[in-house]
Amino acid sequence: MRAVVVTTFGGPEAVEVVENEVPEPGARQIRIRVAAATLNPVDAGVREGVFGGAGERIGLGWDVAGTVDATGEASGWSVGDEVVALVYGVLKPLGTHAEYVVVDADAVAKAPLSVDAVHAATIPLNALAAVQALDLLKVTPGQSLLVTGAAGAVGGYAVQLAAHRGISVTALAREADEELVRSLGADRLVSGAEGGFDAVLDAAVLGEPALARVRDGGTYVGVIPHAEPASVRGVRVDAVEVNADGSQLAELVRLADEGLLTLRVADTYALDDAAKAHARLAEGGVRGRLVLVP
Known part of the structure; x- marks a missing residue:
């Protein structure tokens, strides 16, 4: 599968799309086939080395919307479920900017019914x-x-x-x-x-x-x-240090479905164009989120 990573720090040109083995879920985890994943300022911070990790390969992406395609033992989710989730952490080998991502089951909520995956991906973080x-x-x-x-x-x-x-x-x-x-x-x-x-x-x-x-x-x-x-x-x-709380995320999804949260998307980019999305974010003035679509 393809995944977006950085191996050296710098500007948008530091962003790489690499091939990686598809991850396997463990107990109380699920694997999501990514439909959309949001680019956030924290990803730019990781790319620039703000959080350290020199010499490591670091995966980018925290938000995800997609479909459960594999489950670990006692996950409580089923293959085919449409979900959103937060994958917390600034120094992780794989993030949500990928074709597949493994997520702890308690960080997951059912996807909103009222919007597409691109808009749903803007909710979690x-x-x-x-x-x-x-x-x-x-x-x-x-x-x-x-x-x-x-x-x-x-x-x-x-x-x-x-x-x-x-x-x-x-x-x-x-x-x-x-x-x-x-x-x-x-x-x-x-x-x-x-x-x-x-x-x-x-x-x-x-x-x-x-x-x-x-x-x-x-x-x-x-x-x-x-x-x-x-x-x-x-x-x-x-x-605030964000907690990946699936129950709280489910309540936010409910509010989105009731029209009480406005989900704003500024633009979408193909996964292979992740560096271009970073360049747009760096320009500033973005109202809404930039979303990567595998």
Whole structure:
């Protein structure tokens, strides 16, 4: 089978498509024939060497939508099931950017019925990051929440999920994205230095400038573990480390099928054109996700 990997760090030209043996599932695992797999900024970070792993062959890809084609003992899934899943980890020999991938059974959920595999593949990493970040914030109706990067993939899901919980959301985004973030459920948009929020979800990874917008004693949650700024003014500081939770993913799929999550695809690329997809991501300004299709 073909799989996308990096063996040296660098720009999009470091991305390789190689031949690899088809992996076999073990106990409580399944193998998915990949129909679509999303390209995320974390893949670019792996490619650039941000997470280490020099001298290793590292597989790219976290999100997957596809069909179960083999099962291990006690997996609880059946061949032919249409599924989505998150394959967690920055330094793994094979990721979801491949023709087949093996996934732990408890990281899997039934695929949404209302959308195709390309759109379904945008759910796992970004929506799980958004909902788990909101859970860390512990923000409740009546409190003020600012989401930075609200027009992005994680930020957009966070806006919708928070609004669904009855929370009033302020979006930090470009003025050109005001119509988009309002359509996602933001009550208003700020682009200046307004602060005093009870909670900030820093999906744009602004760090200290985002922390400065939190009121004294409020809460800040980032989306990159160990990269969050130091606490000041009694602000509780945390960062979400995404958990591949199949049950939580199933709930997000339900919300997508009910039309409460907007699944945004910017473009699709053939697996063999993975380097071109990385180059497009590096250009910036992508609204929605780039998706690889084997």
